[in-house]
Amino acid sequence: MKKLYFLLFTILISVASFGQVINEIDPDQTGTDTAEFIEIKWTPNTSLNGYIVVLFNGSNDQSYDTVDLSSATTDGNGLYVINFASNGLQNGADAAALYMDLATNFPNGTAPTTVNLIDAIVYGTSDADDTGLLTGLGETIQYDDTATESLNRSNDGTYYSAAPSAGAVNNVLSTQKKQIENFKMYPNPTSLGYVNISSRSNAKMSVSVFDVLGKQVINETVSDNRLSVSKLNAGIYIIKVSQEDATITKKIVIK
DSSP states (O other): OOOHHHHHHHHHHHHHHSOEEEEEEEEOOOOSOOOEEEEHHHHHHHTTTEEEEEEEEETTEEEEEEEEOOBBBBOOOSSEEEEEEESSSOHHHHHEEEEOOOOGGGOOOOOOOOEEEOOOOOOOOOOOOOOOHHHTTTTOOEEEOOOOEEEEEEETSOOOOOOOOOSSSOOOGGGSSSTTTTTTEEEESSSSSSEEEESOOOSOOEEEOTTSSSSSEEEESSOOOOOOOESOOSEEEEEEEETTTEEEEEEEEEE
8 A cells, every 4th residue: 555655745846847838938038939838848868749739919909820739749859849949939018838639629719728738827028917828828927028037937937037048957046136026128029219118126227238249238227117219210129127136128129
């Protein structure tokens, strides 16, 4: 009887450790998005036959692509990486969901559902929360992605920003810089010549803005929650904000 209990305990530990999850997602890079991917984690060296990944568009809260994993197998670390063609994975507010289902049940234009849902993530790039996707997939948090980092899954099931690590064990959370709490930047995109930036703290912010080539075009301290971008040409930029012992990096679009 003790051996039976031990065997059952071992099986439960194995399932808990290697449950199917979306382990990492990187929908956005600096400039043209040419390195987009979704990483699935499960038991090492195991077929993913019977599973699909469905991508949902936040503009209408419907699916726009489905990836059939019937021919996929995890590697020795339990990882399988889905690489996408340039701009094949939308930036957000959007979602990716892992289902145990048939791809034919999710033609483009399908609404999100929790039926046969294994795991899901709703993400954006400083976008307003998409309540349709959050509710439809049973999620409560919309995660912000940055052009220089990906969203990595931690052991508690939440996601954090870190350097992309497709096909490798995720970066350790404790090594990542603390992010600014309740950071907001709006309007984004902007055509007003400025953006408003704020957080939970009232401390001054050190702000750096970089163009797509990595050239720093703004470097100043902001104390009135408004950053002037009137001298910038229309385009996509990366803004890095530091406040006290925390930092955050976002994409900003100038019209």
